[in-house]
Amino acid sequence: MQQRDQYTSVEHFLDDESFKRWVLRGEDTQGWEEWTVDTPQRAKLVKDARVGLLAMRVPEEKVSRPEIQEALQNTWAKIKASDTPYQNTVRVPFMKQNWWKIAVSVLITGTLLMGLYRAWPGTLPELLQSSPAPENQIATLIQKTNTADHPLLIMLPDGSSVLLQPRSTLRYPVRFDERSRTVYLTGDGFFEISKNPEKPFYVYANELVTKVVGTSFRVKAFTDQENVEIVVRTGKVNVTSTQSAGNPESEKVLLLPNQGLRFARQSGIFEKIEDLTQEKNLTRDLSNIEKLSFEFADVPVAQIFKTLEQAYLVKIDFPAEKLTNCYLTTSLNDQPLSEKLKIICESLGRRTRYYINENQITIQSDGCN
Numbered sequence: 001m002q003q004r005d006q007y008t009s010v011e012h013f014l015d016d017e018s019f020k021r022w023v024l025r026g027e028d029t030q031g032w033e034e035w036t037v038d039t040p041q042r043a044k045l046v047k048d049a050r051v052g053l054l055a056m057r058v059p060e061e062k063v064s065r066p067e068i069q070e071a072l073q074n075t076w077a078k079i080k081a082s083d084t085p086y087q088n089t090v091r092v093p094f095m096k097q098n099w100w101k102i103a104v105s106v107l108i109t110g111t112l113l114m115g116l117y118r119a120w121p122g123t124l125p126e127l128l129q130s131s132p133a134p135e136n137q138i139a140t141l142i143q144k145t146n147t148a149d150h151p152l153l154i155m156l157p158d159g160s161s162v163l164l165q166p167r168s169t170l171r172y173p174v175r176f177d178e179r180s181r182t183v184y185l186t187g188d189g190f191f192e193i194s195k196n197p198e199k200p201f202y203v204y205a206n207e208l209v210t211k212v213v214g215t216s217f218r219v220k221a222f223t224d225q226e227n228v229e230i231v232v233r234t235g236k237v238n239v240t241s242t243q244s245a246g247n248p249e250s251e252k253v254l255l256l257p258n259q260g261l262r263f264a265r266q267s268g269i270f271e272k273i274e275d276l277t278q279e280k281n282l283t284r285d286l287s288n289i290e291k292l293s294f295e296f297a298d299v300p301v302a303q304i305f306k307t308l309e310q311a312y313l314v315k316i317d318f319p320a321e322k323l324t325n326c327y328l329t330t331s332l333n334d335q336p337l338s339e340k341l342k343i344i345c346e347s348l349g350r351r352t353r354y355y356i357n358e359n360q361i362t363i364q365s366d367g368c369n
Helices: 012-013 017-025 030-038 041-058 066-082 097-118 122-129 301-312 337-348
Strands: 142-145 150-156 160-165 170-173 181-192 203-204 207-214 216-221 229-234 237-241 252-256 258-266 269-273 294-302 315-317 326-332 353-359 359-363
Touching: 012 017, 012 041, 017 041, 030 170, 122 150, 150 337, 160 170, 203 216, 207 216, 207 229, 237 258, 252 258, 252 269, 294 301, 294 359, 301 315, 301 326, 301 337, 326 337, 337 353, 337 359
Parallel strands: 181 203, 315 359
Antiparallel strands: 142 170, 150 160, 160 181, 170 181, 181 216, 203 207, 207 237, 216 229, 229 258, 237 252, 258 269, 294 326, 353 359
């Protein structure tokens, strides 16, 4: 049994140096991510400790307007949820109440109101009247939002790739920790995950958590839609709800290639789709990357690059003349884009390199061996 297994209050977490490093710096050498989701009760306690720690330690100049709004709304929601009628209650002396709850509330409110007033004077009434924010409070993440009318290619720190659809947002750390890889999706994204059995990959999307090791799949989770949908192209994934994540008795759905899932957000009901060919609502929305094959037998390299352009909706610049007589036989299925390019370049020779800049890919080569 680890010492943290005996933590029963927020102050226990606030005294733990490894916990503070995880929250403030994203360093998870002790496996806090996996440990947190073991039980719902533990997740709730960790969340309270995290909010308190961030309120006490986040510098004012690094707090963005959305973060301030989200934290304020969470604070007011907590205050409203704890309000009780005057009748049938027992008055408790002030100093005998839970001191950490009072301290956290004061710190959150004071710190955020001060930062808000300095950065955006006159906006406080609008924030106080807005609706409650999502439960999760995520810090120190890169946020990419696709405001274009075509998919956006995102390369993650571990070499995994995400094809983010319009009106969608992905949040992910600058670097993943040593025990797991976690990202947060709002909207529609197709994932190709770099294989690493020692570091499972988690996608949090609305009320669902998708856990994989190395596979390709699509998650569609818009906040204004009734359902969350998942389609698996290769490999396998485990899906559960965020409320029951880590509970061994909770409902989990295993999805294999060409299977899908529809989750009703209001009722919390899982609908597993065994045969995607019979589900027109899902298959009609499949993107090029989900339809194309990446099995190549004695195919010109130029044609392989064209297939990648069609799949990822990117532009690949390569020396066509030098690669005219280059053919390749390989399987690039179940590989993220960076691994596909690496395999192609290594097959052509040591003097072949690739560079990725968002939706532009450049190949440098002296030709094939």
